Amino acid sequence: xxxxxxxxxxxxxxxxxxxxxxDGVTTNPSLIMKSGRDQKEVILEIAKxxxxxxxxxxxxxxxxxxxxxxxxxxxxxxxIVIKVPMTxxxxxxxxxxxxKNIPTNVTLVFSASQALLAAKAGAAYVSPFVGRLxxxxxxxxxxxxxxxxxxxxxxxxxxxxxxxxxxxxxxxESAMLGADIATIPAKVIEKMxxxxxxxxxxxxxxxxxxxxxK
Ligand code: G3P
Numbered sequence: 001x002x003x004x005x006x007x008x009x010x011x012x013x014x015x016x017x018x019x020x021x022x023d024g025v026t027t028n029p030s031l032i033m034k035s036g037r038d039q040k041e042v043i044l045e046i047a048k049x050x051x052x053x054x055x056x057x058x059x060x061x062x063x064x065x066x067x068x069x070x071x072x073x074x075x076x077x078x079x080i081v082i083k084v085p086m087t088x089x090x091x092x093x094x095x096x097x098x099x100k101n102i103p104t105n106v107t108l109v110f111s112a113s114q115a116l117l118a119a120k121a122g123a124a125y126v127s128p129f130v131g132r133l134x135x136x137x138x139x140x141x142x143x144x145x146x147x148x149x150x151x152x153x154x155x156x157x158x159x160x161x162x163x164x165x166x167x168x169x170x171x172x173e174s175a176m177l178g179a180d181i182a183t184i185p186a187k188v189i190e191k192m193x194x195x196x197x198x199x200x201x202x203x204x205x206x207x208x209x210x211x212x213x214k
Contacts, residue, residue: 001175004052004161004183008035008042012186017049024052026127026163026183028083028107029059040076047077055105055125057083063092067100074102081124083107086114091121098122105161112146119151119158127183129164140164141173148177168192 002023005013008031016022025046032039043056054077058069066089070082082097083105084090094104103124109115110133115126128147130140144162151158159180165171168191174182184192 001179002052002181003171003189004055004181005189006031006163006165006183006185008032008037008046009186010042010045010049013046014049016186016189021189022050022052024054024079024181024183025050026055026083026105026161028057043073043076043080047079051079053079053081053103053105053125055081055083055107057107058093061087061089063089063096066090066093067096070097070102070104071100081105083127084123086110086118091117094118094121094123107163109147110143112143112150115147115158115160116150119156123158125159125161125181127161127163130162130170131164131166133164134166141170141177144174144179145177148179 003021004024004026005016005022006026008027013022013025032042035042043054046054056073058066060066060069066084073080073082081103084093086106086108097104105125105127106118106123107127109126109128118126128143133140133143147160161181161183162174162179163183165182165184165188168188171182171184
């Protein structure tokens, strides 16, 4: 299973790279806005430290505009993936970009039928948004399970990126379902390290070590 960092904060990415847990990065316009920086500047900086796939999102609403943006983004670095929204125009762009060998990540996927259409159009990745489904009292992980079953049935090459991850449980459940990738905010990775019994155990061992010193 691969871990992507879901952030446009370069320092967060640098720390995950140092720990060996950053196989790629996803960004979106909201994350870029939060970083307070320009998209190109951020993506170029990320590309210097991450050799895995880096998703940059196109904001045009028509296929032609998306393809134009994609061609520009793809010229920034060899590992850029174009995030395209799950719309008819988005899927048209996916098809054209596939023919141009530019990989796409179809984003804002909320149903298995959307994921199936994206795979058929030739998306390299689909991103079901689990947290946003949980927000409306639907089980986001059920969607991941459905998509995994469908893709396994037909050997689609499209990889599943579990997105809108809000909690370590989303990550472990993704792993249990065999999802290819989870794209994880840095604050969720922080929670993944932590266990009170680990902290308690370390404190106890250190105290006992001090007592055993002659
Ligand atoms: O990868 C998509 C992600 O950034 C959306 O997350 O928390 O805004 O639903 P969230």
